[in-house]
Amino acid sequence: MSINAISMREARETRQIPEALDLVTFNAKGELLTADMATQPLESILPGNIDLTTLGELAPRNFEARTGDGVIRYFSVTPIYPGEAFALASWDPSQDFLSEGSPERTTLFFTIAMWLAGLMIALSALYFLAVRPLSALGKRMRRFASGRRVLQYDGRDTSSRELYTINRIFEQMARKILRDEAELENTLHERGVLLREVHHRVKNNLQLISSILNMELRKTDNPEVRHKITRLQSRLSGLASVYRGLYESASFASVRMDTLIEPLLRQLSVSLSGRTDDTRISFALDPIALTPDQAGQLALLSVEAFSNALDYHAANTAGEDYIQVSLRETDEATIVLEVENSISPEEEAASGGGRSLGAQLIDAFAMQLEGEVERDAAEGRYRLTVGFHPAAFEAAPEDQEIPGTQSLLAR
Structure with missing residues (x-):
């Protein structure tokens, strides 16, 4: 089996194979058949x-050796006739065989251009x-999340049926949310007006009733009747x-106690200014907010303690x-009310008594607050201390009244 060298040169010229690429053919025994190279x-x-x-x-294979x-060159070996004849291409990487006008360069540039064009079409x-x-969606x-504005959708941004459906569903959902929020706002406003009217x-x-009692x-x-009234x-x-x-209050869920x-x-x-003309009365009240239930109990408890x-x-x-009144919150999240007053030695023992009507009411209010009452009479002063934990804020039912009001009026 042999290949004419003239045929090799004709193939190089016909295929416009660059001179930097050297070609040889050989058989399975390792015998060189043809060699077409420069010098x-x-x-x-x-x-x-x-x-x-x-x-x-090893054929077919590409390698460097x-x-x-x-000298380091690139090699590519491929079978011409399987198992019988093979072709080996060899070129020097330092030589540019993609010269201007060569078919390899034209093919490479055309392939790259087609790839770039396809990429641009895909990206577009x-x-x-x-x-x-x-992005429009x-x-x-x-816009809807920040200002509750629903932009009109005209369908020109997409030709996809799925995206068109998503936009329409979003528009319907947004308008329904706006309607529901408007109805909820109206309901809350009406409820607020009703609650204010009830409290008023x-x-x-x-x-x-207080005016009738005053009459x-x-x-x-x-004097005793006047004092009780x-x-x-x-x-x-x-x-x-x-x-x-x-x-x-702007909110029905909490009341500022101070x-x-x-x-x-x-x-x-x-x-009761008859006995307080020369009395120094001071208040130290922290800005503490409580639920209406606890606020009512604490207010009534404060009145009883201050009256005592x-x-x-x-x-x-x-x-x-x-007379000193203080209200504070400790580090243990406990609300503490203290009412302290000076007493004479003669009244020290009497002030420590705990079975008067006022003392019973204080104990009852403290029990409803789930708090503890401490009384201390010593060294020319009497101190009443009530500690309790504040309740969590939540909306109270509209028909719920402040506990203890019926029993208080009944007394």
């Missing part, structure tokens, strides 16, 4: 450490069919103050005559 000797184009027989066994004279299709419609969602009417009714107070000269009025005032706080207790107790001290302090206060051995 290099044969050992300069063949791998130096692999014989032709082994190359035939050193030639017989030690991805942008117009997916990216731009999804995201913009509509952000309750406050007015309690004030009316009865002016008809009697009995005044104490009852103070309890009604405490209850009315809670409802006034709910009526004037703004509720201090005006109430100051008003009480004025109504007004009844029993006197100058002590040091000449001090004072």
